Every structure is written in structure tokens, then in C-alpha cells.
Amino acid sequence: MRAGCGTRDGATRQTGEQMDPIRTDIRGAVLEVTLDRPKANAIDLATSQRMGEIFTRFRDDPALRVAILTGAGEKFFCPGWDLKAAAEGASVEGDYGVGGFGGLQELRGLNKPVIIAVNGICCGGGLEVALSGDLILAADHATFALPEIRSGTVADAASIKLPKRIPYHIAMEMLLTGRWMDAAEAARWGMINRVVPADQLMIEARTLADELASGPPLVFAAIKEVVREAEDMKFVDAMARIARNQFETVEKLHHSEDQLEGARAFAEKRDPVWKGR
Incomplete structure (x- = not known):
């Protein structure tokens, strides 16, 4: 059950009509x-x-x-x-x-x-x-x-x-x-x-x-999915899922333009340009 913590006044502002909260x-x-x-x-x-x-x-x-x-x-x-x-x-x-x-x-x-x-x-x-x-x-x-x-x-x-x-x-x-x-x-x-x-x-x-x-969105997506899905998994099981390409975001990252761009930018000593694809 949801509960609050002490306020008894959560009324939305009124200016003739209810405003978006x-x-x-x-x-x-x-x-x-x-x-x-x-x-x-x-x-x-x-x-x-x-x-x-x-x-x-x-x-x-x-x-x-x-x-x-x-x-x-x-x-x-x-x-x-x-x-x-x-x-x-x-x-x-x-x-x-x-x-x-x-x-x-x-x-x-x-x-x-x-x-x-x-x-x-x-x-x-x-x-x-x-x-x-x-x-x-x-x-x-x-x-x-x-x-x-x-x-x-x-x-x-x-x-x-x-x-x-x-x-x-x-x-x-x-x-x-x-x-x-x-x-x-x-x-x-x-x-x-x-x-x-x-x-x-x-x-x-x-x-x-x-x-x-300004960072790599596909990497962020992979991090969030792995952290979320692996929370209740054993380490070896989570790594096995990665090895079997069972995390969609990780698989997408591994075949992306951004992963290639990251390697090129490192080799060329420049900042990468992330496109999210």
C-alpha cells in the first residue's frame, strides 16, 4: 500500500482550471x-x-x-x-x-x-x-x-x-x-x-x-540492462547470458557504428562522435 509522510495538502494549483502537476x-x-x-x-x-x-x-x-x-x-x-x-x-x-x-x-x-x-x-x-x-x-x-x-x-x-x-x-x-x-x-x-x-x-x-x-547512449543502455537483469543472478550465469548474446542491448552495441567509432576515435586520438546506432 502506498503511503505519504505527513503532509495533508497536496492539492493541485487552481487558476480557473486544473493545471498539469x-x-x-x-x-x-x-x-x-x-x-x-x-x-x-x-x-x-x-x-x-x-x-x-x-x-x-x-x-x-x-x-x-x-x-x-x-x-x-x-x-x-x-x-x-x-x-x-x-x-x-x-x-x-x-x-x-x-x-x-x-x-x-x-x-x-x-x-x-x-x-x-x-x-x-x-x-x-x-x-x-x-x-x-x-x-x-x-x-x-x-x-x-x-x-x-x-x-x-x-x-x-x-x-x-x-x-x-x-x-x-x-x-x-x-x-x-x-x-x-x-x-x-x-x-x-x-x-x-x-x-x-x-x-x-x-x-x-x-x-x-x-x-x-555527451556519452555513448548504446553503452549506457547496455549497462542499465545488464545491471537490472543480473541483480538476482549469479555472476557466472550473467556472464553466460552475455556470452550467448542474450542481452539485447549488449548485442546491439557489439554490432553498432558507435562501437567502431569508439575504436577509431581512440586510435585517432580524438573525441568520439556518438550517434546511438
Whole structure:
């Protein structure tokens, strides 16, 4: 069951008509996605479905190579499920959309890098969405928690993901007590990549996104597929699958123009020009 972490006001802005709770912006090959549902950027079914649509288009658009997900404002990244909607009778069970809750967690074949820029409180389902990214940057005032235990429910996705990301006993402490963790501690345990001053968060995220966008997209795709598919496999079994050409992205890479271009660029002592084919 989805749960939030303390906000009771996730109402979408009203200006005569309901506005889109998700803002998107494209900078070259980078898609920026901003969750914008004042006051807390909480997610309801419609917002989750919208996020799934956006990330599906990102996945399928060859012109887009990297995505950044952040929250609007300076206080909340995302507290997870919209408790106000739940208090008013909205079901927490339903169609979250093609990518599952938040559009990322269950989106199949997403073989492009996703950067999470945590701009504030990140808890409950919001933390589960953040853990679905590949790289996580956090503002120095950001905080993290899984307080579902206090509302009598389970942080299901986090129960699966977090003990694989950070030391088991730290993950269990968060799950069993709901305690809060500041950004410095989250970085110390490896839950996030690094902490940056709040006013530098998006600058850092965009710099990292531009670096990735200039890299080899077919290699990134192969890395993501292998990491995802091999997570629960033995090393020898995963290597055997590679040897038998059973990873589609790896096979595509091995027969691509980009792999040849990489070798030529190295031999010619120049920067490669990646075409994604």
C-alpha cells in the first residue's frame, strides 16, 4: 500500500482550471521533469499516471538521452502518496500508470540514465521514487525517511530496494522506526551520490546530465540492462547470458557504428562522435 509522510495538502494549483502537476523542459538531449503540486508535491493516481506517460515518452524518444527529476519549491521533493486525497476517500489502490507509482519504478526497458535532484523532504513513496533513479543528488537541507510504520502500512518498494542499497541494519532501522536521516548521513551510507548547496542543486544536476548526454547512449543502455537483469543472478550465469548474446542491448552495441567509432576515435586520438546506432 502506498503511503505519504505527513503532509495533508497536496492539492493541485487552481487558476480557473486544473493545471498539469508536472512541468517538463527539454534542454538539448536532456529532459527535465519537475513535480509541481503545492504545497508538498504529493502524488495521487492522476499524477502518477501522468509521470508514467512522460517517462515512457522519454524512454522511446531517441533524441532524449538523460532525464532529471526534481520537485518544485525548496521544502519538498516529494512526500509520496497524497494523504489529503486519501483522507477524502480516494483509494490508495488503483492504476498508478504504465510505470507504476511515480512513473519510474516499474517502467520496463528504461535504458537511459535518470538523475534525481532532491530539493527538500523526500519520504515515503517519494523516497521509493528517488531510489528508482540511477544517480541521486541532494540539497544540503534535504531529509529522508520511511515513516509508513507510523501509519500502519508497509513501504513495500523500499523494503525491497533499500536493504540492497545501504547496510542492512541501517535500512531496517529506517523501515522499522521511521526515523529521519539528513542528507549528510544519507551520503555517508551511500543512499545518495552527493550533497550540494541548495542553490547549486540544479546547476550540479544539469552539469552531470550534460556530461552523460555527451556519452555513448548504446553503452549506457547496455549497462542499465545488464545491471537490472543480473541483480538476482549469479555472476557466472550473467556472464553466460552475455556470452550467448542474450542481452539485447549488449548485442546491439557489439554490432553498432558507435562501437567502431569508439575504436577509431581512440586510435585517432580524438573525441568520439556518438550517434546511438
